[in-house]
Every structure is written in C-alpha cells, then in structure tokens.
Amino acid sequence: MKKLINKAEDVVREELQGVAAAHPDLVRVQFDPHVVIRADAPVQGKVGLISGGGSGHEPMHGGFVGMGMLDAACPGEVFTSPTPDQMFEATKAVNGGAGVVHIVKNYTGDVMNFEMAADLARAEGVEVESVLVDDDVAVQDSLYTAGRRGVGTTVLMEKIAGAAAEEKRPLADVAAVARKVNDFGRTMGMALTSCTVPAAGKPTFDLPEDEMEIGIGIHGEPGRERMKVKPVAEIVEMMSVAVVEDIPFASGDKVLAFVNGMGGTPLIELYVVYNEVNKFLQARGIEIVRNLIGNYITSLEMQGMSITLLKMDDDLLKLWDAPVKTAGMRWGV
Amino acid sequence: MKKLINKAEDVVREELQGVAAAHPDLVRVQFDPHVVIRADAPVQGKVGLISGGGSGHEPMHGGFVGMGMLDAACPGEVFTSPTPDQMFEATKAVNGGAGVVHIVKNYTGDVMNFEMAADLARAEGVEVESVLVDDDVAVQDSLYTAGRRGVGTTVLMEKIAGAAAEEKRPLADVAAVARKVNDFGRTMGMALTSCTVPAAGKPTFDLPEDEMEIGIGIHGEPGRERMKVKPVAEIVEMMSVAVVEDIPFASGDKVLAFVNGMGGTPLIELYVVYNEVNKFLQARGIEIVRNLIGNYITSLEMQGMSITLLKMDDDLLKLWDAPVKTAGMRWGV
Numbered sequence: 001m002k003k004l005i006n007k008a009e010d011v012v013r014e015e016l017q018g019v020a021a022a023h024p025d026l027v028r029v030q031f032d033p034h035v036v037i038r039a040d041a042p043v044q045g046k047v048g049l050i051s052g053g054g055s056g057h058e059p060m061h062g063g064f065v066g067m068g069m070l071d072a073a074c075p076g077e078v079f080t081s082p083t084p085d086q087m088f089e090a091t092k093a094v095n096g097g098a099g100v101v102h103i104v105k106n107y108t109g110d111v112m113n114f115e116m117a118a119d120l121a122r123a124e125g126v127e128v129e130s131v132l133v134d135d136d137v138a139v140q141d142s143l144y145t146a147g148r149r150g151v152g153t154t155v156l157m158e159k160i161a162g163a164a165a166e167e168k169r170p171l172a173d174v175a176a177v178a179r180k181v182n183d184f185g186r187t188m189g190m191a192l193t194s195c196t197v198p199a200a201g202k203p204t205f206d207l208p209e210d211e212m213e214i215g216i217g218i219h220g221e222p223g224r225e226r227m228k229v230k231p232v233a234e235i236v237e238m239m240s241v242a243v244v245e246d247i248p249f250a251s252g253d254k255v256l257a258f259v260n261g262m263g264g265t266p267l268i269e270l271y272v273v274y275n276e277v278n279k280f281l282q283a284r285g286i287e288i289v290r291n292l293i294g295n296y297i298t299s300l301e302m303q304g305m306s307i308t309l310l311k312m313d314d315d316l317l318k319l320w321d322a323p324v325k326t327a328g329m330r331w332g333v
Numbered sequence: 334m335k336k337l338i339n340k341a342e343d344v345v346r347e348e349l350q351g352v353a354a355a356h357p358d359l360v361r362v363q364f365d366p367h368v369v370i371r372a373d374a375p376v377q378g379k380v381g382l383i384s385g386g387g388s389g390h391e392p393m394h395g396g397f398v399g400m401g402m403l404d405a406a407c408p409g410e411v412f413t414s415p416t417p418d419q420m421f422e423a424t425k426a427v428n429g430g431a432g433v434v435h436i437v438k439n440y441t442g443d444v445m446n447f448e449m450a451a452d453l454a455r456a457e458g459v460e461v462e463s464v465l466v467d468d469d470v471a472v473q474d475s476l477y478t479a480g481r482r483g484v485g486t487t488v489l490m491e492k493i494a495g496a497a498a499e500e501k502r503p504l505a506d507v508a509a510v511a512r513k514v515n516d517f518g519r520t521m522g523m524a525l526t527s528c529t530v531p532a533a534g535k536p537t538f539d540l541p542e543d544e545m546e547i548g549i550g551i552h553g554e555p556g557r558e559r560m561k562v563k564p565v566a567e568i569v570e571m572m573s574v575a576v577v578e579d580i581p582f583a584s585g586d587k588v589l590a591f592v593n594g595m596g597g598t599p600l601i602e603l604y605v606v607y608n609e610v611n612k613f614l615q616a617r618g619i620e621i622v623r624n625l626i627g628n629y630i631t632s633l634e635m636q637g638m639s640i641t642l643l644k645m646d647d648d649l650l651k652l653w654d655a656p657v658k659t660a661g662m663r664w665g666v
Contacts, residue, residue: 002525002545004602004638006564011605018604021611022624058600078601192335212335231339264597266633267391268411269337271351272344278354291355293660295628300599303634305337327626331663 001201008198012055012077019062023327026066030093033086036062036073041094047165047174048072048094051103051158052087053110054079056197057218059328060155060297066326067333069162070103078197078300079219081109087117091126099127099171101178103157105150106134129175133157135187135308137246138215138223149217152260152308153185155296156320159329163322177319184311186246188239191216191262191304192229214238218262218299232269236276239307244284249309251285256292256320258308263298265305270294273305281309290320296328334534341531345388345410352395356660359399363426366419369395369406374427380498380507381405381427384436384491385420386443387412389530390551392661393488393630399659400666402495403436411530411633412552414442420450424459432460432504434511436490438483439467462508466490468520468641470579471548471556482550485593485641486518488629489653492662496655510652514643519579521572522639524549524595525562528632547571551595551632565602569609572640577617582642584618589625589653591641596631598638603627606638614642623653629661 005011012034019036020029027036042048051061052074061073071094076082091100100121104114111132118128133150142149161178169177191213194203204220207213212235215223249255259274261267274293281288289312297306310316323332338344345367352369353362360369375381384394385407394406404427409415424433433454437447444465451461466483475482494511502510524546527536537553540546545568548556582588592607594600607626614621622645630639643649656665 002542002562002636004525004565004568004598004606006566006605011601014608015601015604018606018608018611018626021621022604022607022626056599056601058604063600192337209335229335232337233339235337263599264634264636265337266389266596266631267396267628268344268348268389268633271348271355271391272339273337273351274355275347275351278351288354293351293355295600298599300601301597301636303335303597331666333665 001196003198005198011198012075016075026325026327030089033083033089034075035086035090035093036065036075037093038065038071041071042096044096045098046096046168047098047171048096048100049103049162049165050074050090050094050100052082053105054081056300057297063328064158064326068166068322068324069158069326069329078199081107081113084113084116084120087114088120091117091121091128095126099129101161101175102128102130103154103178104130104132105154106132106147107144108146109144127171129171131175131178131182133182135182135185137186137242138188142217143221144219151189151218152187152258152297152306153182153310156185156256156258156308156310157181159324160316160319163319166322181310185308186243187306187308188242189216189304189306190214190235190239191302193264193303194220195300195302216304218297220299232272233276236273236280240277240280243307243309247311249286249311254287254289254312256290256310256312257281257288258292260297260306260308261295262302262304263295264301264303267294270305277307289317334529336531338531344531345408349408359658359660363422366416366422367408368419368423368426369398369408370426371398371404374404375429377429378431379429379501380431380504381429381433382436382495382498383407383423383427383433385415386438387414389633390630396661397491397659401499401655401657402491402659402662411532414440414446417446417449417453420447421453424450424454424461428459432462434494434508435461435463436487436511437463437465438487439465439480440477441479442477460504462504464508464511464515466515468515468518470519470575471521475550476554477552484522484551485520485591485630485639486515486643489518489589489591489641489643490514492657493649493652495657496652499655517644518641519576520639520641521575522549522637523547523568523572524635524637526597526636527553528635549637551630553632565605566609569606569613573610573613576640576642580644582619582644587620587622587645589623589643589645590614590621591625593630593639593641594628595635595637596628597634597636600627603638610640622650
C-alpha cells in the first residue's frame with residue numbers, strides 16, 4: 001500500500017485537521033465526535049441540511065458544507081458509517097428552528113444510524129425529515145444494502161435541496177424537493193481498478209489487468225458483470241442504456257448529465273466519457289441542459305467513473321443554478 | 334493499459350469535443366490546429382493571455398480558459414509540445430489590440446515553438462510578451478529542459494495575470510505581474526506511481542511497490558532521489574525544506590500554499606498533506622493567507638502531489654481574489 005498518510009488510524013482525523021486549517025471561512029470542524037459544520041450555523045429560520053457516510057468519497061460530504069449546500073457533514077472512518085452520536089451532534093448544531101433534513105444514502109449502517117439520530121433529535125424537540133438516496137440502477141440488493149445503493153445523485157440532491165433551504169422554504173418542501181431529485185435521478189458506475197482502504201492495507205478486490213467491472217459500488221461492492229475492457233464508446237453505451245431505460249428517460253426530456261470520476265481517473269478521460277454520453281443522449285433526443293464533470297463522489301484512488309442523469313424541470317434548474325460556496329462546488333459567489 | 338478511451342490517437346481530439354460540448358458558455362474549440370478559445374474572444378482593449386503545452390495535465394490549460402484567466406490554450410498531444418501553428422492561431426484569435434502575453438513553461442519544445450509563434454505574430458503586427466515559468470526547485474536541468482522545469486506556479490500565474498489583464502492593465506504590466514509570480518513561486522513534486530501515455534501503452538517509468546520518487550517532473554522525468562515510502566509528515570518536511578530555502582521564504586512572509594494532486598491521488602490524502610504543510614509553515618513563522626488544494630496540474634493518472642508556495646503581496650492578493658469563471662477554477666461569479 002502506497003499512500004500519502006501517516007498512520008492508517010489517523011487518516012480521517014488528520015484530513016479533517018487539514019480541512020479545518022484550509023477553510024475556516026466556510027466550516028468549523030468539531031472532533032470526537034467528528035462533524036464538519038457550516039461556519040455560520042445555525043442559520044435562524046433556515047432548514048438545516050445534513051448528510052454523512054464513510055470517508056474516502058471526498059469531496060462528498062465534507063467538501064459540500066457551506067452556503068447553498070449542506071449545513072453539516074458527518075464523516076465516518078474510511079468506508080464505515082458514522083455513528084448516531086455524530087449525526088445527533090450535527091442535527092443539533094444546524095437546527096435554526098425550522099427543522100433538519102437528513103440526506104441518507106441507502107446503506108444499512110447509514111440508514112440505521114440516521115434513524116437513531118433522528119429519534120434522539122425528535123426527543124429533544126427538533127423536527128427531522130429523512131430522505132433516502134437509492135439511485136444506483138446496477139443491482140437490486142448489494143453487499144451493504146437492502147434495495148438499491150445511494151450514489152451519484154446524492155451530490156445533486158445536496159446542491160438542489162441546499163438551494164431550496166437557502167430560499168427559506170419550509171421543512172416539508174425542502175424534503176419534497178430532495179425526494180424529487182431521488183425520483184428523477186439514476187446512476188451507474190464502473191471500475192478499471194480497485195482501491196485500498198488504509199486500515200485494510202490491501203486492495204478491496206482484485207481485477208485482472210485486462211478486465212473492468214460494470215455496475216461497481218462506491219465501496220468496491222460487486223456490480224453486474226466483469227468483462228474485458230472495451231472502447232469507452234461501448235462502455236458508455238452499456239451504462240447509459242441501463243440508466244436511461246430505468247425511469248425511463250424519453251425523447252424531449254431535459255437532463256443534467258453528471259460524469260463523475262472515482263478518484264483515480266484523469267480528467268482528460270472524463271471529458272472523453274462526456275463526449276460519448278453527449279452523443280448517446282443526442283441520438284435519443286434527450287437534451288443535456290446542465291452538466292457536471294469531475295471527481296465529486298469518489299472511492300479513494302479507484303480508477304473508473306459513474307454516469308448520473310437527472311431529469312430537470314424549471315424548479316430544479318433554478319435551484320441548481322443558485323449560488324453555492326463550498327470547498328468542492330462553487331459558483332455565483 | 335486500462336483507460337477510458339477509444340483509440341489512443343483520438344484521445345486529445347475526443348477530449349476537446351467533450352470540452353466543446355460541455356462548456357459552450359465558456360469556450361469555443363477550434364480543431365486542426367487545436368485551440369481552446371474564450372467564448373467572447375477577442376476582448377477589445379484587453380491584453381490576451383495564452384498558454385499551452387502537452388495534454389495530460391488537465392484541467393491545465395484548457396480548463397483555465399475563461400473570464401479572469403486565459404484567453405486561449407493550445408493543447409498538444411499527450412505530453413507533447415503544441416505546434417507553432419496552434420500558438421500563432423491562438424495569438425491572432427485573442428488579440429484585442431492591446432497585445433498578447435505567452436505563458437511558457439520551460440520545456441525545450443514549448444520554448445522553441447512559442448518563440449516561432451511570437452515571431453510570426455509580430456510579423457503581422459501583434460505585440461507579444463513571453464513569460465517563462467521555471468519554478469521547480471527539484472533539479473537544475475532535466476530530460477526536456479535546459480534550466481528548471483515549469484510546474485505548479487503556472488496555475489497561479491494564469492489566475493493572477495488573467496486578473497491583471499481583466500483590469501485592462503497594459504501589456505508590459507500584465508507581463509510584469511506574471512514575471513513577479515514566477516520570481517515569488519517555488520514548487521517541488523513527488524510520485525508514488527508512474528503514469529501511462531496512451532500512445533506508449535506502458536508506464537513511463539517503473540517504481541517498485543515500496544518506493545517513491547522525490548522531485549519528479551510532470552511528465553515523469555527523473556527527480557532528485559528514489560527512496561522507500563515514508564510517512565507523509567517526513568515527505569512534506571523534505572519537500573517543504575527544499576521549497577522554502579530556495580527563495581528563501583522567511584518568517585513573517587505571507588504565502589499562498591498550493592497542494593496539487595498529480596491526477597490519481599484521492600482528495601482525502603491531499604488534505605492530509607495540507608495539514609502537514611500548514612504545521613511546517615507555522616513552525617517557521619510563515620503565514621498561509623490563501624490556499625488551493627486539488628488536482629490542477631496533473632500527470633494523467635499518476636499518484637503523487639506537488640507543493641507550491643507563492644510569496645504574496647497586496648497586489649497579488651487582490652488579483653488572486655478577483656472573480657474567475659473557467660471550468661477548472663471559479664469564484665466570485
């Protein structure tokens with residue numbers, strides 16, 4: 001294992017110390033339990049938006065804390081759910097009197113722990129709405145999941161629901177917007193290489209030098225199929241068909257197309273992928289009205305990518321375009 | 334070789350097609366010869382700012398074309414200098430009557446070709462100033478270089494000189510600001526792994542499973558020393574000492590600290606690196622007044638990082654903070 005770390009057990013703490021040192025204008029970091037909190041939280045009268053999950057997916061979620069996106073993020077150890085304690089602390093820290101939305105990716109540990117945290121918060125009089133993300137079309141159940149996994153759509157949900165909260169929409173409305181994003185968003189991922197969790201010290205899975213895995217999860221969970229590496233046009237075709245036919249997306253639809261790198265894929269390849277996605281959708285009469293290309297929900301140093309499509313309407317477009325100021329996504333301010 | 338590409342010889346063209354499809358609001362892409370041009374170029378009365386170099390370092394340079402940064406970028410084949418033809422086309426396309434600055438990284442091919450392009454442009458009456466970037470403290474001469482290599486400081490120069498041009502400062506002043514950035518900026522890089530140029534099909538160099546290379550160049554050129562991988566605190570100490578003692582940076586100095594990923598390094602590790610850089614500089618009384626953390630000048634999928642320090646004064650701070658709107662760097666707008 002070659003990594004830019006000190007001790008494996010200190011990676012998350014030291015990363016968060018780096019975040020705290022780098023971005024005091026955006027966030028404050030609380031340790032033991034670890035929570036990344038928007039610098040000016042709680043914002044009075046605004047719905048608080050929190051998410052969390054295992055570390056190793058940066059910039060998600062800690063890099064998305066700030067104006068127009070999350071109010072707090074709960075980072076677990078690498079690929080390990082955060083504790084109810086972290087989520088409860090985050091919920092209290094961001095409650096400005098208008099309630100709190102929990103964005104929960106559909107992994108068994110995350111779901112269970114966020115439920116416990118929501119119960120604890122409600123017992124103290126904080127209104128909490130939970131919104132599940134389960135957008136991964138690759139597999140029905142998975143290694144850490146009953147039902148579909150929550151993947152790329154999470155990033156889009158955090159941006160869009162964050163903008164709705166910034167407009168001071170009430171709790172039920174912010175939760176409804178977030179649920180609409182989940183209803184309208186679909187994702188599929190693939191990997192060329194594995195990744196190594198620091199505490200494990202060896203690759204999560206083995207992938208032969210000429211093979212790829214289609215439908216991979218963000219922790220390296222098995223996907224749909226292993227096969228020989230193909231030209232990217234064929235890879236994008238396979239994945240896009242699975243995504244498009246799931247809702248289904250139809251001719252005339254307007255979409256946000258999100259090409260996400262898994263952490264170790266160079267940007268030059270992500271633009272080659274985007275070029276293929278664009279051609280695929282044009283041929284089906286589906287119009288890309290917004291795009292996002294880069295490493296946003298990653299799996300450590302894994303090489304690979306995911307394709308997310310989100311069906312857009314006027315409200316979602318307006319919320320997507322609204323200003324955002326975080327370490328991982330910024331525009332308009 | 335596992336890559337998300339079709340044919341190796343089509344990578345750059347297809348990447349640029351992806352850029353053109355993704356960012357028509359920011360840039361237009363001209364093919365044969367390839368040039369990425371700011372959508373509203375030429376801007377009348379504004380100095381035009383162009384750069385270029387081999388592809389494979391994305392988002393540099395094409396991702397930095399837009400308001401407040403570059404007016405055009407000339408992408409060569411992967412790790413191959415662009416042609417004088419590309420640079421001449423770019424120079425003409427961005428000339429708004431106030432002259433053009435060429436930002437040239439110090440590699441033999443880039444220097445020679447930019448000189449030819451400048452001569453061609455001057456023969457057509459366009460005023461051109463060339464600014465060399467040679468900020469890499471690792472080695473004096475290198476595989477493709479007489480003198481020091483141009484690396485991380487290039488990104489900061491493009492931002493800062495871009496802001497000066499946006500203010501409509503005259504040609505000599507924009508060039509002077511760019512030269513100040515080169516005088517005040519120093520960088521050193523390291524690699525944990527090699528990278529594979531698509532057309533070559535095999536890794537540029539071999540690095541044993543337990544070794545790293547300190548002082549690596551952005552094309553995998555040899556650095557100062559190969560050694561066993563060490564804890565990141567020791568790696569950062571070695572590199573930071575080399576950077577700090579070069580100008581030298583002294584107690585009381587204000588700096589921009591830029592921790593750059595080589596393309597395959599996960600963000601979680603870059604923040605662990607930043608934490609160490611921050612501690613190192615604090616102990617020496619050097620104050621970080623701005624920072625930049627992420628993958629900005631990359632070497633395909635290489636795992637590794639570079640540390641750049643830029644001594645800041647009031648004018649550089651103001652220009653750094655000015656609005657920028659590009660695919661790879663954006664704030665204030």
